[in-house]
Amino acid sequence: VDAINAMQANGLKSVETIGPEIDEPVAEVVEDLIHFSLRLDTESVDRLLERGWRNRGPMDFMSHLAGPLLVEVGTRWARGEIGVATEHFISERLRDFLSTRWRAANASAQAAKVVCACLPGERHVIGLHLAAVAAALAGVHVVFLGADTPIRDILSAVDRVGAKAGAVSVAGGASTDLLTHQLKVVRRGLPRQVSLWIGGTGAGAAVLPERSEYLHNLERLQTLASRLAEDRTPL
Template sequence: MGIEREPDGTVTTHDLGLSIGALAKAVGVAVETLRTWERRYGQPVPHRLPSGHRRYSLDTVDRLRLVTALIERGHKPSEVVPLDEAALARLAGLAEPPPESTSPEERWFEAARTMDEQGMLRRLETRWARLDIIGFLDGFLAPLLIETGERWARGELTIAQEHFASEIVAQFLIGRWRPMSAVQDGPVAVAATPSGERHSLGLHMAALALAAAGWQIRFLGADTPDDDIVAAADATGARAVVLGASPSLARAQLEDTLSRLHRSLGERAIWCGGTAPVERPGISWATNLAELYHWAREQAAG
């Protein structure tokens, strides 16, 4: 930047600013692109030196960096080059959201009531970004789902709203654990719920804890017969089988399933999770995901 000083030390302002070459370099675009944008969209606006050379303010760099980021995200130059900085920041999602007075949980339920899909995803994203994995799963998401059940039982949420919320949570969790699992070469875990058990969100949470600990997940999902769980563990060379069981699954059936899996799965670790534990030899039961996560990390490292 050409800052010139008079012999007495004062700065002459006529030469302040960036040349077009310096601006192009700072923003990472070609000089010719900047000239084209100015010709087509009237931006960026330089001031001219007496020599006719362009000079740009430093603010222009920040503005054009937003422009190029948005173009990389798929916007056309004609949509973004003419915008001022505030409009660009809004488009880039950098603008501060308006202050909200209610708790994150209440905002989640409000979004569930109005079936505001984006609003619900945003609440999850925000918590996900701020909490560690166990804080998110055990501390935030599980209580939120339990409260969902209570509100449904009190008639404050309809079945449709509860189903809608559960689907959003499932999609969110899958969107986190599947890409992690796909790029890993750690031990394999098969994940399933036993026959008759349709509650699968705890299992998705377990899958996320495992994937975050470096494991690969083979997700069979809800309502899987015992023999098929065993066959999948054999076929994938799984080191562990993880199961989810809610209190609605009949205890006698669950005990039977766990005994059969223990007999058939040999040395493989078997974890079962849920709020109503059943004791069976060879089964590690967890009522939270912290335990599974810490065990899984040790296993993946060893």
């Protein structure tokens, strides 16, 4: 409330007054997005996201705008500078924006399929939506399972749709031993010819199983997805 009052005292900005230049500093765009999120202004937040996507392009938008936005929102929430409602609001706007993009880009049912899921315990799905966008834009068909998915259901989905890869998001709060065990179970349950791609905040801490790929950035995921779409042997 105090933050909103301070903004009102200084004069509320309109989204139309923010310049459309592609080199607009990311910090300023992030501030504008948080500014309008504090007001729960859906239209202005959506328009800023749309403009960022259009001006920067999908990969730059996701890596250099959406990423810093999520970090800043999380930092301010942890410091008590924004409330749960604001954090949930902006996360939901970004989730909705990204899901709309990958659904629009999703290739035909005849394309190579990738099952995207969060491992058990992982309830945050925005990272998975970022991965889904990168994969869909590369030409594969995304089958999205979402948060907190039991391993048996991930394996079943891969089998049922004939997926060529499973992309899993790993929780940051789980123990290293648990994550290592879960990933081994997933890898053992997948056919040898099906790729396993692993990303998320906890992926770097886990011991990854053989015949798996650590997705250290979205560009790596897009490279792998492009190879599947072209029916080439994954790296």
